Amino acid sequence: MKYFLNEKLIPDDGSKKVLSDLERKVKKENIEISVFPDIHYKKGSSVTNGLLTKSKNRILTSMLGVTNCGFTFGKIESSELDDQAILSMSKSYSKKLESYSKKIKFSKEDISNMFVEYALKELDKDPSLKDVFGLQTKEDIEIEFNRLIPKKIIKAAQVSLGTLGGGNHFFEIQKAQEVYQKDSRLNTGDYVYILHSDSIAVGNLIQIYYSNLNELWYLKGLKRLISLSVYRMRQLSYFGFKTKTLFSDFKNTTKLIYGKDPHRCISSESIVGQNLLKSYFFASIFGEMNRDMIVSEFFNSARSSNGKISDLRFGSHSHDSISVEIYDGQSFIVQRNGVQHLKDSSLFALPGALGTESYIMANPHNYSAYRSSNHGVGRIMDKHVAKGAFSESATIEKLNRTGIKIFKVGSGSISEQDPDAFKDVEQVVKEMEHQSLGNRFARLFPICSLKG
Numbered sequence: 001m002k003y004f005l006n007e008k009l010i011p012d013d014g015s016k017k018v019l020s021d022l023e024r025k026v027k028k029e030n031i032e033i034s035v036f037p038d039i040h041y042k043k044g045s046s047v048t049n050g051l052l053t054k055s056k057n058r059i060l061t062s063m064l065g066v067t068n069c070g071f072t073f074g075k076i077e078s079s080e081l082d083d084q085a086i087l088s089m090s091k092s093y094s095k096k097l098e099s100y101s102k103k104i105k106f107s108k109e110d111i112s113n114m115f116v117e118y119a120l121k122e123l124d125k126d127p128s129l130k131d132v133f134g135l136q137t138k139e140d141i142e143i144e145f146n147r148l149i150p151k152k153i154i155k156a157a158q159v160s161l162g163t164l165g166g167g168n169h170f171f172e173i174q175k176a177q178e179v180y181q182k183d184s185r186l187n188t189g190d191y192v193y194i195l196h197s198d199s200i201a202v203g204n205l206i207q208i209y210y211s212n213l214n215e216l217w218y219l220k221g222l223k224r225l226i227s228l229s230v231y232r233m234r235q236l237s238y239f240g241f242k243t244k245t246l247f248s249d250f251k252n253t254t255k256l257i258y259g260k261d262p263h264r265c266i267s268s269e270s271i272v273g274q275n276l277l278k279s280y281f282f283a284s285i286f287g288e289m290n291r292d293m294i295v296s297e298f299f300n301s302a303r304s305s306n307g308k309i310s311d312l313r314f315g316s317h318s319h320d321s322i323s324v325e326i327y328d329g330q331s332f333i334v335q336r337n338g339v340q341h342l343k344d345s346s347l348f349a350l351p352g353a354l355g356t357e358s359y360i361m362a363n364p365h366n367y368s369a370y371r372s373s374n375h376g377v378g379r380i381m382d383k384h385v386a387k388g389a390f391s392e393s394a395t396i397e398k399l400n401r402t403g404i405k406i407f408k409v410g411s412g413s414i415s416e417q418d419p420d421a422f423k424d425v426e427q428v429v430k431e432m433e434h435q436s437l438g439n440r441f442a443r444l445f446p447i448c449s450l451k452g
């Protein structure tokens with residue numbers, strides 16, 4: 001186990017036990033585990049947040065989730081901006097964003113074409129994936145997309161593209177308080193947006209198709225029974241008729257969807273393993289499409305009231321992923337759960353918590369950390385614990401005192417996001433510098449948050 005943190009940053013929340021169980025279970029599978037400073041326990045999950053696993057060819061099912069949760073961030077460029085203008089453009093965009101949910105805004109053809117265009121771009125950025133996936137041309141992508149992605153998922157994409165999703169997803173505008181490194185891209189007083197969202201409905205459906213359905217645990221009674229039966233039927237149709245791996249790769253397909261062990265592994269070289277990698281790749285593309293859509297809609301909406309305003313994008317980094325990566329000339333399966341894949345980017349976002357300081361960090365390109373860093377500070381209280389510890393009104397009052405303006409666009413709880421449920425950002429940033437995971441580039445403070 002590789003630790004990129006001081007032990008003091010491991011909260012007393014059960015994560016140590018989860019880690020040792022995981023280590024014991026995967027010992028024989030030859031999987032290397034790295035732990036990052038945002039480590040924390042997540043109710044219902046058999047792994048902690050802040051984990052990266054690397055293996056020659058094993059897909060560890062407990063590390064799979066709704067793929068491409070990530071941060072997209074950049075500077076809002078305009079010569080005439082102040083806090084009031086930011087608040088007014090955010091308020092009008094929040095109304096728009098709220099009204100997007102449940103509306104079909106794109107045709108099936110639009111969605112399929114966007115998937116293919118984004119896939120082409122991704123493969124051009126990382127040409128080694130073309131060989132890994134056997135996707136050399138646009139036609140190859142179209143064939144594999146149609147073979148692996150069911151109509152149900154296209155429909156989900158039609159409805160959800162451009163929406164924020166729930167939970168702790170947010171779109172925040174922050175103001176630079178201090179810029180530590182001389183750089184023409186950012187000055188004190190500039191405004192920065194940070195968007196946190198994932199592949200929402202698309203990623204959720206892919207995750208459910210390729211799982212043993214244990215994630216339906218949170219449903220109760222009849223609802224659970226009905227959902228289980230519906231999804232089992234969908235899986236049987238997907239693996240029996242659409243991809244047919246129930247016949248061509250019976251052993252791995254049944255291990256994947258019926259196996260009880262949360263830490264079961266399947267080979268990435270098996271037929272179902274290959275399909276899984278490509279399906280998660282397409283789901284991950286939706287995460288990117290969606291964050292791009294949200295950001296561009298914000299700027300479109302802001303332009304209607306503010307004229308000259310533009311997006312100076314700093315980066316977009318997923319922190320929940322499964323990918324094939326080359327290290328020292330060899331390819332590996334790398335899975336990240338709450339760990340940002342920074343690749344060659346110069347900057348990355350490090351949000352603190354709602355109503356607290358955040359940072360833009362410079363990427364030290366740490367090869368031993370697989371060009372990765374933690375994706376935030378991490379919790380000291382899991383969501384359900386925070387919900388019990390803080391009332392909705394007490395958290396709102398606490399946030400009001402910080403001066404942040406909150407525009408609610410979803411039905412997520414605010415007390416779950418209470419700033420006191422998170423680790424201290426200064427302590428985490430200091431540790432990141434110590435571990436060569438990132439260097440301070442700019443310190444930010446939020447003006448407003450559009451909350452999912």
Ligand SMILES: Nc1nc2c(ncn2[C@@H]2O[C@H](COP(=O)(O)O)[C@@H](O)[C@H]2O)c(=O)[nH]1
Binds near residue numbers: 038352375
């Ligand atoms: N600025 C904000 N930062 C937040 C908020 N909620 C969480 N966080 C930070 O981001 C990561 C992301 O969490 P995860 O759900 O992807 O695990 C978390 O560790 C915090 O540091 C917020 O509302 N605003």
Ligand SMILES: [Mn+2]
Binds near residue numbers: 069070196319
């Ligand atoms: Mn996330």
